Amino acid sequence: MPTSTFSATDTAALTRAIADSAHVLDGGAGDYDALLDLIGDARFVLLGEATHGTHEFYEQRARITERLIGEKGFIAVAVEADWPDAYRVNRYVRAEGGDVDAVGALGGFRRFPSWMWRNDDVVHFIDWLRAYNDARPGAARTGFYGLDLYSLFTSMEEVLRYLQQVDPAGAEEARKRYACFDHYGDDSQQYAYAAGLGSSESCQREVVATLEQIQQRAAADMQRDGIGASDAFFYAQQNARLVKNAEEYYRTMFRGRVSSWNLRDRHMAETLDALAEHLAQTRGVPAKVVVWEHNSHVGDARATEVGRLGEWTVGELARKRYGDDAFLVGFSTYDGWVTAASDWDGPAERKQVRPALAGSYEDLFHQTGLGNFMLPLRPRSAARDALLEARLQRAIGVLYLPRTERQSHYFSARLPHQFDAMIHIDTTDAVHPLEPTSHWDKGEAPETYPVGL
CATH class of the missing domain: 1.20.1440 (de novo design (two linked rop proteins))
Structure with a gap:
């Protein structure tokens, strides 16, 4: 296994290596040209997220997915959601079922955390997918499926x-x-x-x-x-x-x-396999599927401390089954806002994301000064070598507990073995729920707010 030629303390060299390999994202139409080139003919593209409540992660996954569908012939989007609830959306985007709009099609997503799928960004993507299918009469329609249990x-x-x-x-x-x-x-x-x-x-x-x-x-x-x-x-x-x-x-x-x-x-991995096999049988060609799940599922567990404890992930299982036909993309952020709860089954809150811990991948990406960028990790490069040493990586799920940030939200990982590419959005905003409560609307008190009040 190659080892890093960079000292962990040589931050300037690390950030230069990353900046030399990174592709800056400026919002233009060509933002993900380099990523699509890296994906090539892969049949499974797994797009992660570092939280379950960040607007930019949903937005950028949708941008990438739209291009994969339109330019590379992907025929299904499989997400970290329950099978029957997502299948109701599938019927809608294929002009089946009784729902008259995207909000209605998301009506099955009522269980905590409903904001994961009942949010503005998902509505926009579903509207796009329905319109894409409607514009191609007679062609096989692209579907939307759930993988969870x-x-x-x-x-x-x-x-x-x-x-x-x-x-x-x-x-x-x-x-x-x-x-x-x-x-x-x-x-x-x-x-x-x-x-x-x-x-x-x-x-x-x-x-x-x-x-x-x-x-x-x-x-x-x-x-x-x-x-x-x-x-x-x-x-x-x-x-x-x-x-x-x-x-x-x-x-x-x-x-x-x-x-x-x-x-x-x-x-989830077996459901993905079964879906790909079914679509291949019904379409007569190998199926190409985009997956939307959290980084903790999309990444290869063998590159993380939880993998050493015996956990495996969808990303790891996909790599074992499909090899280079599976392409894994992680997402990260340095600071901003996130929609999350403080307790299981608690209300959605708009919570402030603390700046990443010093020495973490997120902190290192922030120090490049590039803002938003895509970093290739599969091809051998100075940046890939620079990131081989294990570092902390942040993961925020449906709960965000900033008072126990280190214990609750960080784990050790070797990024180049975990993902094939990384997308960093330096400062992010919270995803907007379809039914924001007063807890969400008022936001979170600043960290300096007196604890005893």
Whole structure:
């Protein structure tokens, strides 16, 4: 493995090397020409974000995605969202379903943190995607899909709805199996407590049996008709698989972070694989998919301290499966504002992002003085060598806890092994929720505000 020729204290040399390789982003049409050249013919482009609530991350991912769709033939956007909620958006952008506008199509995203997808930037992108599809009558339409597994009860309802339409007797069998969950009141956390803390209560056998029922029906239909799965069946099958994996996720979430994290990222990677295979079968050509997820999922875990603890990520699994056909892009920011909560299930707040810690990647990028830029990391360069030494990297999820900044939001990483390119937006603003509350509108008190008041 090559090692850095730069001293960790030689900041001037580090920043010069980065500046020499960086492509400054000035808002022009050619901002991402160099990035698209680097992506080349890759079939999977994974676009990250350093927070779950930054306007510029959504905005720039949309700009890149629009070019990938229009110029490189990408046919799907897969995001860190639940399968049934995202599929409602998929129907809308493909001129299907009953929603009359993008805001209505996002109506399924009501669970915390709703602002991740119910925000102005997502509405703008969905409007663009619908218009792009509408402008190409007769052409295959680009879709929008979810990869996550939190929708345990919603996905059960979707499985039963599909079976009721095509196999009422089979629907009744599945309904009896899923009744195992009835006394948890559509509360997945309650099921997690009951099934995960040593209790003998578990619906594992029931969800596996229902998935097998769906798969057996698929095999019979394909043998009879000689065709692949329809979109409707594929949607139902993925919901049944989600129920099976979500049940396992909630049952194991109290056994430790690594087990539950790995199960979730494995599910997202498998959903991406299944989506690509389905689209290839229905379109007759290899599918090209853009992924929107947090850096912590998009990056290669093997380059981070959490990877050394045994965690894996969607980015790592994609690289193992697809090699150079998977291209991983991270995002970072130095300071600004973010939409986040202070507690799980808490209200969305507009919170001030502190300047990055000294010595972190974000601090180093800030010291280049370039502002916003794209940095290639896959090709060998002085900048890549300069960044091989492990540094702190910031990650803000749906919670932002500035009082415990170092412990809550930083981990060690080797950037050139984690991503193929990095996009740095020096000062960022918070994503705007569709339904901002008073907590969001008033913003956060400055850090100098008296603590005791």
